Amino acid sequence: MEREVDVVVIGGGPVGENVADRARAAGLEVVLVEHELLGGECTNWACVPSKTLLRSSAVLRAAKRVPGAAEAITGELDVAAVLRRRDYWVSDWKDDGDVEWLAGIGAELERGHGRLDGPHRVIVERPDGTELTLVARHAVAVAPGSDPVVPPIDGLADSRPWTSRDATSVKHVPERLAIIGGGVVAVEMATAYAGLGADVTVLARSGLLGAMEPFAGEAVARGLEGLGASVRLGVEPVKVERNDADEVVVTLGDGSTVTADEVLVATGRKPRTEALGIDTVGLEPGAWLDVDDTMLVQGLPDGEGAGWLYAVGDVNHRALLTHQGKYQARATGDVIAARALGRPVDAAPWGAHVATADHSAVPNVVFSEPECASVGLTARAAERAGRSVRVADVDLGAVSGAGILADGYEGHARLVVDTELGTVVGATFVGQDVAELVQAATIAIVGEVSVDRLWHAVPAFPTVSEVWLRLLEALGRPSAVDVKTVETEEPAETEETAA
Structure with missing residues (x-):
């Protein structure tokens, strides 16, 4: 079977769904191809279930830090209730709601594995064994996501390791x-x-959260140890095996061992392009896909044509975060429609059809103990990029709003300012409930708001956001105070950067 449509989207996660939504809103005929559950990794196995698993114990810890509330706690965490709440938020791993939504926007769903078969062509291998060939008049957008990497450690693959989905x-x-x-x-x-009561051992080759400011990983190591976890840094697993008692034994480079019931591998991601058929258009299977800021795939050989293949989300390796992928997807769906309908394309920096923020304003929140939230460049990354920077550091625990939020509040905040531009280019917050602080920093970076103007953005008292005033005081007005450039170290290679 073969049929023509305007747009084919391969991958029905939040990224693919957003491409389909924006292209369909412009009146284009859209078919979305998905071989697993609509909603993809984020909804079913990543962001949503992980955050629900984290939330209950975080709330319990927060209550214990507030006298009066702490005394009202008379029981322990109900693990079964936590798992039931997780099941509710993933709809018991059913995608009926997403299917209904997709039909509601007028897009069509094709269940099955989609792969390219030359320019503009997608073959769908359906569950019943039949095949359908879709020919896209205007565009094919691939949004297959990524898979966890299982490193070649002796015995690891045979020890039935967990990946993020299992966890x-x-x-x-x-x-x-x-x-x-x-x-x-x-x-x-x-x-x-x-938080759920397991005896946890973290085995990391270098520090934790190596892509963030160093103080973030250091705080999380302390936080995990405070929860009773063991954090072992600078260790290298060299062998993993399951013994006769069905225990997992991890042997480290120094000869010591760690015994557990399960082992989770969390050492990075790889693109789902091995079976995507990209070799039929001259690209290398298993590779990340290079794109321009409108998500058009680059490097297609001469004769394959241009302007029809888009790669969105994890697969382009720009920012492996759901919110950033959805941002790319909105721009992609809109630019596909503009090009298809002969409308103007706004591809200038910060234009409607580009993902400029991927380069300088990517927000990230780690729901650890304590939370870590960042956006933009670290001080180290800014200096490596050749920027002249000034850095302001503030103890979050000294902020009145934080002290009211929790007794004994511990945290840290940093702003990175480009001295030539006079604007914020990076921010990091570490502490309880700091996730909500990062959006203000994101706006400051995207809007290129001058530090002088930020003095007039008055934070309400007593909130944790008062840290902004303390950070500005630490910086001083550029015309009045000379703040030293921060001394930074080269980053250590982490499991994720190595992968």
């Missing part, structure tokens, strides 16, 4: 969990499982 869809919490890795997935799952 977020668990039906029973193991007594002991070993985690290989030091990135976001590793620390969030360590936080979640320690």
Whole structure:
């Protein structure tokens, strides 16, 4: 079977859904191809279930930090109730709601594995064994996402290791969990499982959260240890095996061992392009896809044509975050429609049809203990990019709003300011409930708001946002105070950057 449509989208996660939504809103005929659950990784196995697993124990810890509320706590965390709430938020791994939504916008769903078969062509291998060939008049957008990397450690693949999907869809919490890795997935799952009562051991080759400011990973290491987890840094797993008692034994480079009931591998991601058919258009299977700021795939060989293939979300390796992928998807759906309908394309920086923020204003929140939130450049990254920077550091615990929020509040905040531009280019916040602070910093960076103007953005008292005033005081007005350039170190390679 073969049919023509305006746009084919491969991948029905939030990214693919947003491409379909924007293209369909412009009146284009859209077919979305998905072989698993609509909603994709984020809805079913990543963001949504992981955050629900984390939330209950975080609330309990927060209540214990407030006298009066602490005395009202008379029981322990109900793990079964946490898992039931997780099941509710993933709709028991059914996608009926997403199917209904897709039909509601007038897009069509094709269940099956989609792969390219030359320019403009997509073959859908349906569950019943039949095949459908879709020919896109205007565009094919691929948004297949990414998969976890399982490193070639002796015996690891045969030891039935958990990946992130296993960790977020668990039906029973193991007594002991070993985690290989030091990135976001590793620390969030360590936080979640320690909160659920497991004996957690984190095995990281270098520090934690290596892509963030160093103080973030240091705070999380202390926080995990405060939850009873063991954090072992600078260690290298060299062998993993399951013994006769069905325990997992991890042997480290120094000869020591860690024994657990399960081992979670959290050492980075790889693109789902191995079976995507990109070799039929001259691209390398298994590779990340290079795109321009409108998400058009670059590097197509001569004769394959241009302007029809888009790669959106994780697969382009610009920012492996759902919110950033959805941002790319909105621009992509709009630019596909503009090009198809002969409308003007706004591809200038910060234009309607580009994802400019991918380069300088990517917000990220790690729901660890404590939370870590950042956007833009770290001081180290800014200096490596050749920028002249000034840095302001503030103890969040000294902010009145934070002290009222929780007794003994501990946290840290940093602004990175470009001295030539006089604007914020990076911000990092570490502490309880700092996730909500990052949007203000994102707006300041995207809007290129001068530090002088920020003095007039008055934070309400007594809120944690008062940290903005303290950060500006630490910087001083550029015309009045000379703040030293920060001394930075080269970043250590982490499990995620290595992958």
